[in-house]
């Protein structure tokens with residue numbers, strides 16, 4: 001295949017399908033460059049003294065790892081000067097980040113989880129960056145939290161990077177999902193797969209089984225049937241994978257199918273789930289739907305949820321649409 005770089009892909013998409021305004025193309029190129037820098041920092045690990053804890057807590061009440069903080073700063077510094085953003089929001093920051101007055105502002109809002117999979121950073125397991133792009137409402141000069149609270153269907157772009165054996169960048173602009181692999185010699189992301197498609201059926205499921213006793217009945221029923229295998233109601237055997245990095249589990253599902261679940265559980269009944277809606281579930285749901293998959297919170301389409309707060313959490317069932325449809329139906333039956 002001709003080596004098409006991310007830059008060329010974006011220019012040709014703009015020329016042929018007029019899907020990418022110049023500022024959005026700049027945004028994507030800048031975020032991709034930031035992901036390259038994060039990949040470098042992650043790749044150095046202990047050699048650069050970036051493992052371990054930064055000994056500060058983030059808004060989630062989680063102790064931040066050094067790389068969490070470094071990754072967040074890389075994304076802020078890469079994006080603040082470009083003139084393409086009205087503001088940014090991050091899992092690592094309680095409030096939105098205003099663009100410094102010395103820089104021009106643009107029309108996009110960028111949200112991100114700078115380094116997803118924190119529990120895997122120190123043990124050399126794949127981690128990643130997730131990002132989502134919204135438009136800033138007309139006439140808003142100083143975006144506040146409420147201006148970010150738009151349903152996932154409003155996203156103009158979403159993507160993630162996985163820092164694994166290779167560094168990949170997966171991107172959707174609402175016309176399919178495409179995968180780019182970082183060519184470390186070139187220093188560029190090169191298109192390695194167009195129009196990723198998730199098979200409607202699968203034999204692989206992803207869930208943290210240690211929480212089983214805390215799940216709601218429909219989830220118990222669904223997973224019990226998977227575990228019953230050939231002799232059970234599904235009449236086939238299933239395999240399980242749980243990387244504990246959403247980006248890695250979702251990338252596997254985009255590559256070969258599967259169903260990813262992080263249900264709410266009884267331990268904290270006030271919490272609808274563990275994963276965050278705005279910068280984890282929404283971008284991943286946009287990507288999964290664009291690849292022919294399905295994404296619900298057990299009851300409704302994740303992308304249709306009207307957010308109430310920037311860091312709100314949500315239950316997530318996403319992937320092969322026949323499986324997500326089934327587990328969602330079990331919730332309706334209950």
Ligand code: P6P
Pocket residue numbers: 116117118119208244245246247274275
């Ligand atoms: P658990 C990582 O911390 C994360 O936010 C997701 O990337 C991942 O899917 C999930 O949490 C793992 O959670 O409870 O299995 O450690």
